[in-house]
Amino acid sequence: MNFATFCFIVFGVLLNAVAQLLLKAGARNIGEIHITLANIFSVGWRVATQIPIIGGLACYVLSVVLWIIALSRVDVSVAYPMLSLGYVVTALGAWYLFGEALSMQRLMAILVILVGVAWLART
Template sequence: MNPISLFCILAGVTLNAGAQLLLKAGVNAVGHFEFTRANIVPIGLKLATQVPIVGGLACYVVSVAVWVVGLSRVDVSVAYPMLSLGYVVNAFAAWYLFGEALSVHRLAGIAIILVGVVVLARS
């Protein structure tokens, strides 16, 4: 994989991970809610006007564009598993930003993901 291809793939993964984090921040700002017929419009409007949610959706749009460029240069059998790096990024970012737990099991899973990505990237 050449440097430009790697950049496109990693940029797509990073933007996708950033989108998830922004969506979580936006939902956290709204708080826990239940979707019912009575509140679907008010909650929907509240969610749609959260800046982090709008930013997260924008990150998704850009990530898709970058991902398509990456896919034009890399086999999907190599590129798609790279998306698992998003889990690694999100796990550490969620721990740092939102205080989510990083248990031994999660850290072991992250290690397995990283080994798999290294093996794929070298093939």
């Protein structure tokens, strides 16, 4: 895998992680969502008009474009496991931005992911 392809993969994964964090921020703005037939449109409108949610969806679109470019250059069996980097970025971002817990077990799992991705990138 060359450097440019690696960059497409990494930036695609990072955009995907940012999308998750923006969606979480938008969901926090709304509060716990309970959908019924009576409120489906009002809840849908509240969700659709949240700036963080709109930003998260835009990040998803951009990440898909980068992902398609990456898949045109590298085997899916190499690219797909790189998506696990998203778990790392999202977990760290959720800890930093939202105060979510990062236990020792989660940190060790993140380390395993990082070692696996580094190993895979060298093939």
